[in-house]
Amino acid sequence: MRSLLATGWLHFRGRAMLVAFASYHLWLHWRPLALHLAQCFVDYEPGIHYPQIQMQAGTTGINPNRMYNPVKQSQQKDTDGAFIRQWLPELRQVPTSWLHSPWLMPITLQQRYGCVIGQHYPAPIVDLQHAQQQARAKLSQWLQQHDRLNWQQQKQAVVERHASRKRPAPHQTLPAKDQLSFDW
Known part of the structure; x- marks a missing residue:
């Protein structure tokens, strides 16, 4: 948080761990957290921010809940402690x-x-x-x-309707890679 408050930025893993820790370890509701972080991030963009917060907080029902261990993440991502020493004098x-x-x-x-x-x-x-x-x-x-079964079915319906990696319908064909053209 000291780094975020000083710079307005945190890398994706840091953001994910921050939201997961607040949501699961502290059992805080995602909305006040999202509002606070929206005011902190210099790269705040609501269309990205809120879905990411909801996903990390486990409210989308699509992704598995990610409960990061901050100590383990710290040991893996900041092995020599440079980040810690910089922000925690x-x-x-x-x-x-x-x-x-x-x-x-x-x-x-x-x-x-x-x-x-x-x-x-x-x-x-x-x-x-x-x-x-x-x-x-x-x-x-x-x-x-x-x-649980109904929940899984609802989850699958959301994925099928909204997932970004949808397969084309059987009647649709995609052009070959070498036939794609772009007007820039």
Whole structure:
């Protein structure tokens, strides 16, 4: 969020993880989140923004729910911690081995590196694993309460009607690749 607020931009994976974390781990409704992010993004375009937010929040019914683990994503996408150190100066002295989860450092190391959790850097607001398990349980319960087969049929109908990779109808033929022409 510090990077986004300072620059107005976040790469796609960061946006996806941000929305997924807010939606599943924090169980926040997607609409206020979408409005807030719309005001943050310099490349805000409603026709792209809202479908992407809804997809990542799991409200479209087409895509599977993507519950990213921010620690795992951080370890994979920022292995040396350059992004973290740039945007979280209070963590600059923390060794890379602890950088992605500094709250797990023993207090003696927190003191040595000048990053006492709860004092210099906030403690986690949720337990990642527990919050994700709760979100999966809530979604599973919702699917059980609603006709899962009917839900799958509705999902398929939406895909068939709106998916961007629709196959041409049997009576339609597409021109060969070398026969395509464009008037630019």
